[in-house]
Amino acid sequence: MKKGLKFDFTLIAILLIPIGVAINVVISQLVQVLRIPLYLDAIGTMLVAMIAGPWVGLVTGGLTNVIKSIFSPTELPFAIVSMVIGLTVGYFSIKKMFTSVGKTIIAGVILTFIVIIVSTPISVILFGGSTGDSSSAVRAIFLASGQGIWKSVFSSNLLIESIDKILSLLITYTIVKKMSDRYLSKHNYGQNFLDS
Amino acid sequence: MKEKSNNLLLDLYPSTKFLITLFIIITVFIVKGYLYGYLMVPLCLLLALYAKVFKELLGLLIKTLLVLITFIFLIQSFFYPGDTILWSWSFLSLRQEGIDFSLLLTSRIGAIGSALLLFFRITSVKDIVYSLEQLGLPSKVTYVVLSTLTIIPEMKKLSMTIMDAQKTRGVETEGNLRVRAKAFLPTLTPLILTSVASTEERAITLEARAFTAPVKKTSLYRIEKTKKDTVVRILLLLLLIVIIVWRVAL
Numbered sequence: 115m116k117k118g119l120k121f122d123f124t125l126i127a128i129l130l131i132p133i134g135v136a137i138n139v140v141i142s143q144l145v146q147v148l149r150i151p152l153y154l155d156a157i158g159t160m161l162v163a164m165i166a167g168p169w170v171g172l173v174t175g176g177l178t179n180v181i182k183s184i185f186s187p188t189e190l191p192f193a194i195v196s197m198v199i200g201l202t203v204g205y206f207s208i209k210k211m212f213t214s215v216g217k218t219i220i221a222g223v224i225l226t227f228i229v230i231i232v233s234t235p236i237s238v239i240l241f242g243g244s245t246g247d248s249s250s251a252v253r254a255i256f257l258a259s260g261q262g263i264w265k266s267v268f269s270s271n272l273l274i275e276s277i278d279k280i281l282s283l284l285i286t287y288t289i290v291k292k293m294s295d296r297y298l299s300k301h302n303y304g305q306n307f308l309d310s
Numbered sequence: 311m312k313e314k315s316n317n318l319l320l321d322l323y324p325s326t327k328f329l330i331t332l333f334i335i336i337t338v339f340i341v342k343g344y345l346y347g348y349l350m351v352p353l354c355l356l357l358a359l360y361a362k363v364f365k366e367l368l369g370l371l372i373k374t375l376l377v378l379i380t381f382i383f384l385i386q387s388f389f390y391p392g393d394t395i396l397w398s399w400s401f402l403s404l405r406q407e408g409i410d411f412s413l414l415l416t417s418r419i420g421a422i423g424s425a426l427l428l429f430f431r432i433t434s435v436k437d438i439v440y441s442l443e444q445l446g447l448p449s450k451v452t453y454v455v456l457s458t459l460t461i462i463p464e465m466k467k468l469s470m471t472i473m474d475a476q477k478t479r480g481v482e483t484e485g486n487l488r489v490r491a492k493a494f495l496p497t498l499t500p501l502i503l504t505s506v507a508s509t510e511e512r513a514i515t516l517e518a519r520a521f522t523a524p525v526k527k528t529s530l531y532r533i534e535k536t537k538k539d540t541v542v543r544i545l546l547l548l549l550l551i552v553i554i555v556w557r558v559a560l
Contacts, residue, residue, distance in 0.1 A: 123450075125513050125516065125517065125521070126510070126513050128450055128454060129509040129512050129516075130506070130509055131454050131458070132454055132457045133461065133505045133506055133508075133509060135458045135461075135462075136462045136464075136505065137465070137501075139462050140465045140466055140501070141498065143466065143469075144469055144497065144498070145494075147473075147483075148483060148490045148491070148493060148494055149490060150487070150490060150491055150494060151487075157498075157502075161502065161506075173454075177455070177458065181458060181462075183426065183430075184430045185374070185430075186370075186373075186374040187374070187422070187426035187427055188375070188378060188423065190426070241378065241382065241415075241419065242385065242386050242411070242412065243385060244378060244382045244384075244386075253385070254384075254385060257385065257388075257389045258389075263389065263390075285498065288499075289498070289499055289502050292499065292503065293503065293506065297506070297507065297510065300510075
């Protein structure tokens with residue numbers, strides 16, 4: 115099977131994009147219904163990136179934030195973060211990082227750092243370090259302890275994102291493992307998850 | 311053909327509507343001071359009133375921007391570096407620099423946020439992707455965007471059904487955090503696996519309708535540019551030039 119930007123967008127991969135975006139949106143509501151104090155809103159992006167590759171993952175992440183911004187425009191700048199998540203997870207999938215739980219956790223740690231490096235400048239420069247959700251309270255604590263705005267945003271992100279991203283990757287990994295071999299083999303990067 | 315609503319704003323071509331939003335976004339950065347940015351919020355509300363989407367826009371503005379702006383004021387006015395202390399209590403001190411900075415920042419966020427929200431209220435996504443397709447975007451993109459919008463409510467319904475089904479099997483969805491977290495995976499796994507499996511059927515259906523055939527596709531839906539679009543575009547360009555000249559001259 116040929117791989118790369120030109121070949122990754124097969125019909126079945128294209129049809130997976132809306133599903134990935136919908137999973138992202140529905141999970142962020144499910145998390146609110148069950149009152150779980152995490153975002154977990156990139157599971158769809160990660161899922162698509164794992165089995166359909168980095169470029170399809172990138173599109174899924176970007177589209178998620180564009181759709182969300184119809185109702186909350188502050189999500190729009192963070193499209194870059196979602197796109198980076200899709201790209202990174204897809205790349206890890208090519209490098210066979212999702213073959214065991216231990217490797218998945220390592221991938222989660224690396225992903226956390228990449229996400230923070232991308233998202234911290236966006237939230238500091240565009241929004242002065244506030245996001246209007248629970249993490250703002252954590253940030254205020256760091257700020258009150260006398261740290262600068264960059265350091266506070268970075269530390270509070272590290273605290274929340276590391277739990278969030280590692281857990282998201284583990285959930286996605288378990289679900290992909292449960293997919294049928296017949297379905298996985300239709301995707302360009304599905305064979306890494308076969309014969310488990 | 312799209313039906314005319316006889317409302318000047320709603321009948322504009324999607325890209326003209328976007329130019330209005332873009333105009334607000336650009337000028338907010340050109341004009342100095344926070345007053346102009348704050349003026350854009352009531353302006354967007356006025357336009358919304360004309361396009362009969364006032365209530366929707368106001369609700370979304372309060373829901374998404376008000377909390378954020380309050381947080382910015384709280385964090386910046388107390389923690390922005392500066393020397394002019396207005397009021398202080400133990401380790402907290404209110405600074406003039408922080409207030410100035412948050413006024414500027416929030417005026418920009420308010421203006422850009424309300425301009426974008428207004429754009430999405432007066433332009434349907436169908437129209438946006440149609441005009442993008444006219445600009446040369448492949449029709450597959452149109453399909454992806456539009457099907458996403460129909461799949462989201464479907465999947466929401468499905469998730470509620472699955473949650474109810476799991477409840478009858480004894481999975482608890484209320485209680486302390488551990489109990490609630492335990493309900494997460496049993497709801498999520500069937501939801502994702504069912505939706506992902508449906509892509510296979512959809513692929514066959516689309517293939518049977520020549521979705522990937524390498525020919526030019528025609529559309530039943532059409533929107534046309536009118537003279538009004540040209541007038542609005544010229545007006546926006548003139549206004550932009552006036553603002554730039556005025557800003558350079560001062």
